[in-house]
Amino acid sequence: MASIRWKILLAFFLIVGLSFFVAATSLNGMVKDYLFEQRKRDDIAKTGKLAQKAAPLFQSVSSNELNDLLEEEAETMDGRLILIDNDGKIQYDTFQNLCGQRTQVDEVIRVLRGETVKDYGIHTPGKSVVEAMSGESAEYVAYSTYEMNGYKGRIGAAMFVSKIQSLVDSIERVEMQLLRVFAVIAVAALAFALLLSRLLTNPITAVSRTMRKMGKGDLSVRVPVRGSGELRELAENYNTMASQLESLDKTRNQFVSNASHELKTPLATMKILLESMIYEPDMPAEVRADFMKDMNHEIDRLTGIVTDLLVLTRMDNGEEMKRGIVNMTELTHETIHQLTPAAEKNNQTLTGDVQEDLFFYGDKSKLSQILYNLMDNAIKYTPEEGKISVSLREEDGNIVWRVKDNGIGIPEEDLDHIFERFYRVDKARGRETGGTGLGLSIVKQMVRMHGGTITVESSLGKGSEFTVTFPQEGAES
Ligand SMILES: Nc1ncnc2c1ncn2[C@@H]1O[C@H](COP(=O)(O)OP(=O)(O)OP(=O)(O)O)[C@@H](O)[C@H]1O
Ligand SMILES: [Mg+2]
Known part of the structure; x- marks a missing residue:
């Protein structure tokens, strides 16, 4: 009995759940891509501008001026700025602690090798590069690099380490929100599916319960006719069938009882005639002959009834x-x-x-x-x-x-x-x-x-x- 209900429940839940899941993940992905893309474009553009401004000063000896520029830019750009020369050695670092070190950062290496003029990469917290570069190990950061050009081509690369933790956080918040909405929808879908499956299966259960009762011999039971559409039709058709069965049953019973009654009458008459003949042995011959005639008549009657009944039953059986x-x-x-x-x-x-x-x-x-x-x-x-x-x-x-x-x-x-x-x-x-x-x-x-x-x-x-x-x-x- 539970089977069809559970199937409906499961199907409904799967459809609602899956479609929401697909919609939510693709929406989430789209939002994420959009935000990251925008940030990436911004960061690279900023880094490009910085590289352009820093290049002439990088070539000259006036390191103070460059330091000032970097300090200022680092503040407006809200991040760490690093300048690397063609050998991969860090010349300037607004955090100071990496000056003089060689960099292992891929984004820088690719620019210095001349594979690209600009590069961008997102780094998850906990990675050694990030720790080394950003100074704030627990946060997401993005590296944007841009080559610096002098008169005779590339003189090094500018690197911008920007904090993207808040971006990641807000995306996570959106995800959480979606999850919460999903939970609400799932509960609602479950409740609705439960209701729907009950609505659908109740009439079927009612029919089957009635059928069981009918199977036990009670032909008077009927299914309540409720609702609309196919299930209503099912109940109505079932009831029509039940009525027909019931009336057929009644007709048959009546037929049998009528037939027995009709057969009993001539038998009873014959028995009376026969008994009087037995107990009155001195009965006059004419009376006896009359009795015999009457009995013969009753036998004819019996034969007639039985013949008719045979004709009828043969036709009933599809002769x-x-x-x-x-x-x-x-x-x-x-x-x-x-x-x-x-x-x-x-x-x-x-x-x-x-x-x-x-x-x-x-x-x-x-x-x-x-x-x-x-x-x-x-x-x-x-x-x-x-x-x-x-x-x-x-x-x-x-x-x-x-x-x-x-x-x-x-x-x-x-x-x-x-x-x-x-x-x-x-x-x-x-x-x-x-x-x-x-x-x-x-x-x-x-x-x-x-x-x-x-x-x-x-x-x-x-x-x-x-x-x-x-x-x-x-x-x-
Ligand atoms: N022509 C008729 N005129 C008047 N009543 C009739 C006529 N035909 C039938 N009936 C009535 O209809 C009833 C049913 O007829 P039906 O022929 O089925 O049974 P029956 O003649 O009584 O018995 P049997 O089985 O011997 O024919 C009859 O008992 C009679 O009351
Ligand atoms: Mg007749």
């Missing part, structure tokens, strides 16, 4: 369709013929209006079951002397079946439910007429498997009309 070109005209005539006796028994008139030569690419036995179930209902739910009409037509290229009756009709509030499994408008009447409430749910599923639709119009006491429409494409392919 293959046995498609072929079906002569719908013929199929309709056959089904009407098949159900005519049942209608005649009720003195009902059954009429057919069947268009010639209509074909449809589908599963013949399923198509025939669709029409059979609809007509069976129409006959069952229409009183004696009623009228039932069946039509098959091509409308806008679609194949359309209409089964109409002038029977008892269906109450408005039940219309939405009649296609549900085990749904019967009148439970008591249903059992009497042998209905289980599975017929229309089978019809609906079979129609859907053919890509078709089924609609119903009905008014209570006046009759009902079921319309099945199969789409054009199905008819052509």
